[in-house]
Amino acid sequence: MSEGITDPSDWPIEFKSLREIDSHLRCPICKELLRAAVVLQCSHNFCSECIRRHLDKESSCPACRVATSTSQMRRNVALDEIANNFGDCRSLLLNTLMEAVQPKPVVRPVPPPQFVKEESMDIDYDSPQQKRRRTSTRITNRNVSSSQDHTDIAMGQVTLDDDKDDDFVLNHRDSSPLRHKGKNVHRSTGPVLRSRGGRAEQTLSQSSQSSQADERHEPTNLTKQEPSLPTASDHFHNSAPAPAEVQASLNSSTNITSSTITTSVASIASSPVIGPNLVACPICDKGIPEPYTNTHLDKFCLAGRTDPDYTVPYSLISKQPASVIALYTKQGTSTRDVVPDTNSSLTKPGTPGRSVGSNSSTPNSPARQSTMQWQPQMSSNGTAPRQPMFTPKPAAPEPKRIPKLTYSLLNDKQLRKKLQELGLQTNGDKTLMAKRHAEFATIFNANCDSTRPKPLSELMKAMQVWERAYEKDLEVRETQRRILDQQQQAQRQIHAAKEAKRQAKEDAAAAAAREAAMDSPGATPPSSQSSNGRSTFVPNQANSNAVNVAIASASAFAHAAKYADEYAELIAEVRNRLQADKEKALANTTTTITAEPAPPRSAPSQ
Amino acid sequence: MAKPMFARRLSKELKDLAMNAPAGVNIIDANDFKVWKLGLAGAPGTLYDGEKFQLEFNFGPNYPLESPQVLFVGDNIPVHPHIYSNGHICLDVLYNHWSPVQTVASICLSLQSMLSSCTSKEPPPDNATYVKTARANPKHTAWAFHDDTV
Ligand SMILES: [Zn+2]
Ligand SMILES: [Zn+2]
Numbered sequence: 001m002s003e004g005i006t007d008p009s010d011w012p013i014e015f016k017s018l019r020e021i022d023s024h025l026r027c028p029i030c031k032e033l034l035r036a037a038v039v040l041q042c043s044h045n046f047c048s049e050c051i052r053r054h055l056d057k058e059s060s061c062p063a064c065r066v067a068t069s070t071s072q073m074r075r076n077v078a079l080d081e082i083a084n085n086f087g088d089c090r091s092l093l094l095n096t097l098m099e100a101v102q103p104k105p106v107v108r109p110v111p112p113p114q115f116v117k118e119e120s121m122d123i124d125y126d127s128p129q130q131k132r133r134r135t136s137t138r139i140t141n142r143n144v145s146s147s148q149d150h151t152d153i154a155m156g157q158v159t160l161d162d163d164k165d166d167d168f169v170l171n172h173r174d175s176s177p178l179r180h181k182g183k184n185v186h187r188s189t190g191p192v193l194r195s196r197g198g199r200a201e202q203t204l205s206q207s208s209q210s211s212q213a214d215e216r217h218e219p220t221n222l223t224k225q226e227p228s229l230p231t232a233s234d235h236f237h238n239s240a241p242a243p244a245e246v247q248a249s250l251n252s253s254t255n256i257t258s259s260t261i262t263t264s265v266a267s268i269a270s271s272p273v274i275g276p277n278l279v280a281c282p283i284c285d286k287g288i289p290e291p292y293t294n295t296h297l298d299k300f301c302l303a304g305r306t307d308p309d310y311t312v313p314y315s316l317i318s319k320q321p322a323s324v325i326a327l328y329t330k331q332g333t334s335t336r337d338v339v340p341d342t343n344s345s346l347t348k349p350g351t352p353g354r355s356v357g358s359n360s361s362t363p364n365s366p367a368r369q370s371t372m373q374w375q376p377q378m379s380s381n382g383t384a385p386r387q388p389m390f391t392p393k394p395a396a397p398e399p400k401r402i403p404k405l406t407y408s409l410l411n412d413k414q415l416r417k418k419l420q421e422l423g424l425q426t427n428g429d430k431t432l433m434a435k436r437h438a439e440f441a442t443i444f445n446a447n448c449d450s451t452r453p454k455p456l457s458e459l460m461k462a463m464q465v466w467e468r469a470y471e472k473d474l475e476v477r478e479t480q481r482r483i484l485d486q487q488q489q490a491q492r493q494i495h496a497a498k499e500a501k502r503q504a505k506e507d508a509a510a511a512a513a514r515e516a517a518m519d520s521p522g523a524t525p526p527s528s529q530s531s532n533g534r535s536t537f538v539p540n541q542a543n544s545n546a547v548n549v550a551i552a553s554a555s556a557f558a559h560a561a562k563y564a565d566e567y568a569e570l571i572a573e574v575r576n577r578l579q580a581d582k583e584k585a586l587a588n589t590t591t592t593i594t595a596e597p598a599p600p601r602s603a604p605s606q
Numbered sequence: 607m608a609k610p611m612f613a614r615r616l617s618k619e620l621k622d623l624a625m626n627a628p629a630g631v632n633i634i635d636a637n638d639f640k641v642w643k644l645g646l647a648g649a650p651g652t653l654y655d656g657e658k659f660q661l662e663f664n665f666g667p668n669y670p671l672e673s674p675q676v677l678f679v680g681d682n683i684p685v686h687p688h689i690y691s692n693g694h695i696c697l698d699v700l701y702n703h704w705s706p707v708q709t710v711a712s713i714c715l716s717l718q719s720m721l722s723s724c725t726s727k728e729p730p731p732d733n734a735t736y737v738k739t740a741r742a743n744p745k746h747t748a749w750a751f752h753d754d755t756v
Contacts, residue, residue, distance in 0.1 A: 005617045028707040031618050062705040
């Protein structure tokens with residue numbers, strides 16, 4: 001299972017049903033666990049992105065070929081959640097099962113709590129951006145969801161603060177509450193699982209999990225909650241981890257007996273940028289956080305440089321529809337608020353044109369959770385939640401999809417405007433612009449179908465990758481075309497050369513025959529045939545002299561002159577052959593000589 | 607850097623082929639995600655019983671949204687009404703009936719069944735002309751799929 005390549009056969013054969021479940025949670029196109037599962041009218045499920053790409057080419061279900069189109073597909077929210085959560089717990093479940101299937105008599109000592117570097121918790125294919133994002137996911141979510149996945153841990157110690165921000169309080173053993181700010185989280189060790197008899201112990205440290213991690217969901221649950229991704233890259237950009245570290249131990253009463261989670265939390269209190277509003281730079285008009293204005297001006301705009309961190313014009317951000325703004329700000333405070341006012345919650349973008357403002361959490365407005373996800377967990381362990389078990393909340397408005405465009409009906413200018421509206425690059429010819437728009441529409445719309453949508457910044461980054469790939473592809477194609485051209489040209493030259501050679505031989509032969517005929521008037525006309533570059537002539541009486549040879553060679557030369565030097569050799573050979581023939585003829589005048597001019601040679605390979 | 611989709615999918619397919627390839631199918635060469643060579647053995651009890659063939663798969667970066675290029679290679683090209691002597695295969699699922707849910711294994715199975723259902727070992731009627739004019743990539747051929755019976 002290197003590089004997160006997983007498939008149903010990973011499951012021990014004893015657990016055939018798990019193989020089945022695994023395979024049914026996979027997209028038949030990419031064979032990964034479903035991402036943003038959608039269902040077609042024929043009931044076949046796919047990743048939104050995969051099926052969208054397919055439907056761009058063909059209007060039928062890949063599995064059953066029933067005619068369909070993107071307008072007929074529907075989100076399969078429950079399935080998507082199942083696939084996501086299955087992915088979250090997959091490697092842990094697998095490890096635990098493996099352990100159970102092959103019990104080892106050796107009891108491994110429980111290693112002391114160790115600090116696992118954050119990097120080791122992520123796996124390689126994650127971009128640095130993703131790493132930052134994931135590792136900065138709120139602690140409460142991580143702890144609880146992972147413990148839940150791992151050991152069905154009792155949730156009693158994780159309770160909801162009853163303030164309306166859905167903030168969380170983690171109770172320590174000593175009951176001192178820890179309020180989480182949704183910021184930099186260091187997980188020191190994974191939970192320690194003990195099987196019932198304490199026989200097979202397995203330390204499921206984050207690093208060991210991630211080594212077998214499924215690419216999308218490991219380390220556990222960093223992106224679990226729906227759909228809020230606190231894009232806290234701002235934090236990473238702005239601050240070193242704050243000193244305040246708190247160890248929170250969760251004692252669990254679970255099916256599996258015990259679980260320990262040690263967690264250190266870095267508060268963001270020291271973060272220099274707290275919920276800044278974006279303002280338009282007076283020079284470059286890009287949206288930048290207010291406190292950053294002077295730095296931005298000094299380092300970039302006044303220095304005549306482009307600030308790589310802020311590339312989206314302020315005017316553009318503020319004109320985005322609410323759904324897009326939501327992506328710029330905080331992914332899916334789904335239960336409540338898509339913030340329509342850009343100024344209210346945009347924070348410092350983590351990276352160029354990507355997370356233009358991401359996490360709205362500040363000490364005063366803590367990260368929000370989807371309460372819908374938490375409450376059932378709390379109820380499962382019998383702890384009375386401090387909020388009603390289930391608070392129905394209005395469904396978040398479906399984000400607007402980017403409509404498909406008929407690119408042939410748009411001119412360059414219109415297309416460029418469409419791209420600009422989406423905050424995309426506008427360079428390139430119409431083909432490139434159309435492809436760019438189509439690509440972004442695909443990933444954007446697929447992201448809208450996800451129960452764990454990525455922030456817009458991630459999509460923008462994916463577009464950067466796409467741009468580079470496109471450029472590279474163009475280069476490759478161009479090179480291939482050039483090589484093909486050259487090959488064709490070479491072939492034409494070879495053909496011309498062969499033709500010239502044939503002509504030269506024929507001419508030479510004709511000249512020689514003419515000469516032979518002149519020398520012996522009574523002779524029958526020379527037969528001169530050519531086949532496949534070989535010409536044969538049969539002078540019935542060869543009686544030549546130097547003049548005739550000169551005529552013959554002159555004729556051949558005249559014809560071949562336009563093919564220049566490369567045929568000089570050939571001509572010389574023809575002439576030599578003629579000369580030799582004539583000498584022979586002189587020596588033996590009564591004998592019919594069959595002379596063969598130059599044997600076929602491969603054409604000059606120039 | 608994330609592995610592109612085609613590479614990830616091919617990794618899974620390779621693993622699957624290595625662990626439980628369809629009967630008569632074996633991996634000869636699969637060192638990258640561009641070209642794979644697979645062995646295909648004629649099924650017992652068919653006209654191709656005991657014969658061994660080689661298949662070449664060429665994958666593009668859009669696999670599996672686009673079909674791979676598949677052809678028979680090597681000394682022994684099956685004599686079959688839908689297989690040209692240059693190795694090109696007249697099989698709709700390789701061209702206009704390709705679907706991204708298909709796999710290398712499923713293609714091998716389709717070819718097995720195509721061979722197994724053959725009743726007389728004859729080359730395609732237009733073999734001579736086709737082989738002379740065809741381009742190297744069979745996907746560039748404008749295929750007309752006339753019958754599904756053989
Ligand atoms: Zn998929
Ligand atoms: Zn279907």
